[in-house]
Amino acid sequence: MKKSVVKTSALLLVLASTLLLSGCNYVLFDPKGPIAEEQKSLIITSIWVMCIVVVPVIIMSIWFPIQYRSGNKKSEYRPTWEHSNLIEAVVWSIPIMIILALGTITFLTSYSLDPRKPIESKEPTMVVQVVAMDWKWLFIYPEYEIATVNEFAMPVDVPVEFLVTSDTVMNSFFVPHLGTQIYAMSGMENRVHLMASEEGAYKGFSANYSGFGFSGMKFSALAKTKDGFEDWVNEVKNSPEVLDDENLAKLRKKSRDVPPAYFSYVNPLLFSTIIENYTGALNGE
DSSP states (O other), X not given: OHHHHHHHHHHHHHHHHHHHHTTOOOGGGSOOSHXXXXXXXXHXXXXXXXXXHHHHHHHHHHHXXXXXXXXXXXXXXXXXXXXXXXXXXXXXXXXXXXXXXXXXXXXXXXXXXXXXXXXXXXXXXXXXXXXXETTEEEEEXXXXXXXXXXXXXXXXXXXXXXXXXXXXXXXXXXXXXXXXXXXXXXXXXXXXXXXXXXXXXXXXXXXXXXXXXXXXXXXXXXXXXHHHHHHHHHHHHTOSOOBOHHHHHHHTSOOSSOOOEEESOBOTTHHHHHHHHHHTGGGTO
């Protein structure tokens, strides 16, 4: 009877866990770029290292109550036992080795996955300027003198340097399929290098709470072939809207769930101007 109850409970636990996990989106384990691929490898390696402690603890937490329950006459009763050099060696040596392993991994990846580190490629690096606003994302292509809202495109296998700032409170720019998130702060320029290795439309969002419109602060990251990217640029250039002072003032107003928008012209110095608004440079301070 007891064995039947234990088996049924275990089965129900597995079933419940399966149902809970079925709704999860394992986007971090579905990388679409070299940076995200390295981060996936880092996460998996760290998990395996930590399992050296977690798995034995789980096994012992089940085995000890069964082995030393009051009804088990086969278990040895040792009331005078108080010390074991072997147990002390295991208890101290394994955590120390895990800390050393994780410390080494952290040290190495702090440099190899530095967001400011350019991605090695035969293709020249493209620059995209990113501005966090209330509650939308503005993307500026200074080379093409175009801008978009809540959508950007990039050619596959071409490294992109994202220059990130904020025209409002602090936010966080993140495309999980491509890798590293980076903070956007007013008056400051942050940088992150990313690259897409597959065509597709990937979701991006703000990973830092920034007010009541935060939940809709999402954008599309489009990875296209070179020809597809050029077609997208031409589509933006054919937009009747330009990002002049009037439209910029509209963008600065608080708004939620903003659909993508294209601007066929933008001042290539707008990104610098936005930063200088918060540093006092424009006021001669």
